[in-house]
Every structure is written in structure tokens, then in C-alpha cells.
Amino acid sequence: MNALSGSTTSVTAPSVTVFRDVRPYGAAQAVDLVSVDGLLAERMPVGAVPEVVEGAGRIALPTLVDAHIHPDKTAWGEPWHSRRPAGSLPEYVQGDVDLYGQQRTPLAERAHRLLAHAVTRGTRAVRAHVDVAPAYGLAGVTGLAEVRERLAGVLDVQLVAFPQHGVRRTPGAGALLAEAAASGLVDAVGGIDPAGFDSATADAEGPAQLDLLFGLAEQYGLRLDIHLHDRGERGLGPLRDIAARTRAAGLAGRVVVSHAFCVPELVGAPLVDLAVELAESGVGLTTVAPSAHQVLPFRELRAHGVRVGLGSDGVRDSWSPFGNADMLHRAHLLGWTTDARTDEQLADCFALAADGGADLLDLPPVTLRPGSPADFMLVTGECLPQVVVDLPARDLVVRAGRVVARDGRFTG
Numbered sequence: 001m002n003a004l005s006g007s008t009t010s011v012t013a014p015s016v017t018v019f020r021d022v023r024p025y026g027a028a029q030a031v032d033l034v035s036v037d038g039l040l041a042e043r044m045p046v047g048a049v050p051e052v053v054e055g056a057g058r059i060a061l062p063t064l065v066d067a068h069i070h071p072d073k074t075a076w077g078e079p080w081h082s083r084r085p086a087g088s089l090p091e092y093v094q095g096d097v098d099l100y101g102q103q104r105t106p107l108a109e110r111a112h113r114l115l116a117h118a119v120t121r122g123t124r125a126v127r128a129h130v131d132v133a134p135a136y137g138l139a140g141v142t143g144l145a146e147v148r149e150r151l152a153g154v155l156d157v158q159l160v161a162f163p164q165h166g167v168r169r170t171p172g173a174g175a176l177l178a179e180a181a182a183s184g185l186v187d188a189v190g191g192i193d194p195a196g197f198d199s200a201t202a203d204a205e206g207p208a209q210l211d212l213l214f215g216l217a218e219q220y221g222l223r224l225d226i227h228l229h230d231r232g233e234r235g236l237g238p239l240r241d242i243a244a245r246t247r248a249a250g251l252a253g254r255v256v257v258s259h260a261f262c263v264p265e266l267v268g269a270p271l272v273d274l275a276v277e278l279a280e281s282g283v284g285l286t287t288v289a290p291s292a293h294q295v296l297p298f299r300e301l302r303a304h305g306v307r308v309g310l311g312s313d314g315v316r317d318s319w320s321p322f323g324n325a326d327m328l329h330r331a332h333l334l335g336w337t338t339d340a341r342t343d344e345q346l347a348d349c350f351a352l353a354a355d356g357g358a359d360l361l362d363l364p365p366v367t368l369r370p371g372s373p374a375d376f377m378l379v380t381g382e383c384l385p386q387v388v389v390d391l392p393a394r395d396l397v398v399r400a401g402r403v404v405a406r407d408g409r410f411t412g
Contacts, residue, residue, distance in 0.1 A: 016048040017401050019378075022055035024368040026383040030057055035374035035401030042370040053403065058378040058395060059387060061350070062366035063124035064327035065357025068225075068258050068286045068311025070162075071111040071147070072130040072140035076316040076325070078105060083318060089197045089229070093165055095318035097135045108143035114315060115147060115155055116412075118325040120405040122377040122394045125156035125363055127225065127286075127311070129190060132180050133165040134172040145185040154404045154412055158361055160225045162190035166198035167209050174212055181216040188223035189216050194238050196230040210238070214245050217254070225256040225286075235262030236274070243281035252282025256360060258311075260285050261294050263301075271300060279305035284360050288313040289334040298352055309360035310334060310352045327353045331388055346385035374401035 019033040034041045034050075044050060073096060075081050081099060086092045103110070115126065130140030141161055148157040161180035167173045181189050192198050194209040207215070217224050226242065228235055239257060246255045263285070266274060278285070284307035287296040298308045312330055315323035328350075334340075335349040358365050366375050378396040381387045397405035404411055 014045055014048060015401065016044055016050040017053060017374075018044070018050045019053045019055050019060070019398070021057055022060040022378060023057060024060045026059045026381065026387070030055070033060060033368070033374070033376070035398075038374055038400035038402075040368065040370050040372045040374050053396070055378055055396075059381050059384070060368060060376045060378055061122075061384065061387065062354040062368065063122050063375045063377055063397065063399070064331075064353045065309065065361060065363065066118060066123050066126040066312050066325070066327050066330075067256075067309030067357040067360050068129065068288055068313055069118075069126050069325065070129050070131075070314050070317060071114050071126075072107055072128075072144060073099070073317035073319075074110055074114045074315045074323075075099060075103065075318075076110070076114050076117070076323070078103065078110065081316075081318070081321075083321060086319075089193070092319050096131065096164065099318040100136065106143070107139055108146045111144055112147045112150055114325055115151060115157070116410045118312075118327075119151070119155050119397060119399075120394065120408050120410050121324075121326040121328065122397050123155065123325070123327050124366075124375045124399060125158070125357070125361055127158045127160060127188075127309075127361055129160045129162040129225070131164045132161045132173065132176045133163065133170060134176065135165070138176065138180055138183070141180050141183065141185050154399055156361075156363065158187040158223075159185065160188040160190045160223075161186045162225075162227070163192060163198075166192060167212055168198050174207075177212070178216060181220045181222060186222065188225050189213055190224070191226040193228060193230050194226075195234045210241060210245060214249055214251075217251060218249055223254045223256070224251070225258055227258050228260050228262070231262045231265060235260070239263075239274075239283075240277065243277050243283050246281045246283050253284075253307075253362070255282065256284045256286055256309075258286040259288070259294075260296060263296055264294060271297065272304065275301050275304035275306050284308065286311055286360065287334075289330060289337050292337045292339075295334065295337050298356070299348060302356070307356070307359050308352065309357040311357075326391075327357075328388070328394075329391055332391055335388055343383075343385040346388045350384060350388050375399050 017035045021030045286309045289295045331349040331353040379392045
């Protein structure tokens, strides 16, 4: 009873779950993980009556972050789509339009199916790039905003309005990107190859791409995430320009360049100089481990303070029949493409999918220690490196102390 008002004050009991007999990171000694209101705690609150989940000696690992995925394009779970050869960005972009016109399942339903599947594979957050172009309008933005709402509390979704068709080469795309930025539905705006695919041409409309993007970011308080496929100086020039603009605009920590295929070409002092420049400007990078000559030298970059994340990219879309939205599998591919051999190298690949992505998206790190978010997965295995190689099933996926997937089935 409240003595001043005479009213009864109710106190909500904490939500407590004990995950019994688990091995954090594959430790030899099993322990109990105690979740209190979504955070790991050193001990249970006095008088708490917990839910108990038996771990049976399984390994507990942090859930993962997909820092670069295109769920609006996916045909995952749909009838097979036969892809025709493509060898240039315009051809791939046209393939997107063709597949979009053939899809019979609504975009939001396809994207939800894919991202719910990602949760069952141990993903806790994604940065979702959604195409904004006259061919689609803002269908991707509104569709993924709906998916984000449906998955709230289970999966964190950052939305990037991405002008895949270019804002200079495609009339109307710049205006649509500005509309998306003003909508309040997106977290970031994107761009693509400002010196190559979307460079100024005789009939180009509107401001130069980077002028438009940085202007929208400053006007609406948004992040930036720019696809950069160009190599050599055509890639490095815009990358350095992005770094300079980020410093000038005070956007450190809010700008990411995805792919950055020009960076793996550098070695020695030029790589170090660029890494220092990116770290000082606060520009992060994302890789998707597509091949040995395109994957970012993430260890060297991170050693110099550059934030680097890992992503799935496209999942069974018009660009490729491959992809599965499984970030543990992506860590496995990263190890494969970088010829990881030692336990430390394999653990580095896992850390890029867990810690690297969380840092890039400004999410709290999962350490499996008291105070950490209770976001983890339980797998059967010997040790972390073996898990990266053998890709065991995700027996249990936990988000904020709540089981959201069990034995590969999404429970939400």
C-alpha cells in the first residue's frame, strides 16, 4: 500500500530463465546461464521461480549479425527460377526486375519467411538493403518495415533504402530515395559505385550521388551504407572521398562501405595507410566472403581499428542461385576462402559474424558473461573451431532470454 496515496503499488516479478549445464564458447566446464529480464546475471534474484531449460552439455555461442542482406530480392522458398547468364551490373539489375515481375508471393511474405529462417540459424540482427527504384517504387521499404514489426523482439532489422539502379543513371530514382529518407521507415540510405556504374553522364539528373546521399543523411539523421564494387583508383578514389565527407559531416561510426573490392588489392604500406584513414574517419566496411580475391583483409583492417562486418548478401535471388541466410555457414565460407587452418583463424571468422557485425550495427556485444544480452544459441560439438567447420544444427536459439527457435523450427 502506498502510504501517501492509499493506492496499491504492484511490482512485476522479473522474468528468469536458467539454462542449465551449458559450455560457453566450448569451455571444458559446464555452467548455468541465468537470464533475468533479457540480460545474463551472476545469480538468480532472491525468491525467483525460474523456468529451467536443460542444455545437456551443449556449447553456448553468441547469436550472429548479418551485416549485409537483400531480403526483398529473395526467391528462397519459391519455385525454382532459371537464371540467364549475366556479366555486368546493368544485366544483373535487369535480372532483378525480371524476377520481381515473376514473383507471385508478396514481397513481405517472402522476406519474412527468409528472415524467420535466419533466426532459426542463430541470427539476432540484420542490416537489410531494399531496392528503391521506379521499377518498384517503395514496395521494398514498406514491405520490410512490415516484416521488421512482425519480428520485433526476435530479430533486430535495420533498413537501408538502396538505389540498386543508380540515382544518376535512372530518372526518378533520386526522388524516390529522398522520399524513402523522409518516410521515417528506414535507418539508412545507400548508394552504388559513384565513379563507375552511377557516374555522371550527359543525361544524368540531379546532384552527384555522394552529394545527395550525405545531404539526406544529414537532413534526416540517417546512416549511410554504400555498395562499392569498382576496383583500382575508380574504387579507391570514392572510398577516400567517403572518408573525407564522413569526417567533415561528423558522421563517424554511421557510414559503411559494403564489398569494397578495391581494398583486397592493397598490401603492405598502402593497405595500412588506408586502414588508418578509414579508422580515423569512422568508416566501417562489410564483406560477404564471395571469393579469395574479393574478401576483405579483415584481420589487418580490424587490427588498425576499422570496424568490419560479415553478411549473406543475396539469398537465391536473380544474381545467384546460392545463399541460405545462415551466418554460421557464412563464417565457414569465410574460413574456406581465406584458407583458415588454425583454431585462432577459425575463431576469428566466427567473431567477424558475431562481434564484427554487432559493432558495425551499434548493438551491444554478446559476451556470455553477466550483463551481456541473453542472446545465444546452443549447439552440439567439441569446441568453437570444430563448430565453424562442421556446422552442427542450432538446437536452441535464445533471444533476450526467450527461446525463439528450437531444432530448426521458428517459435517466435
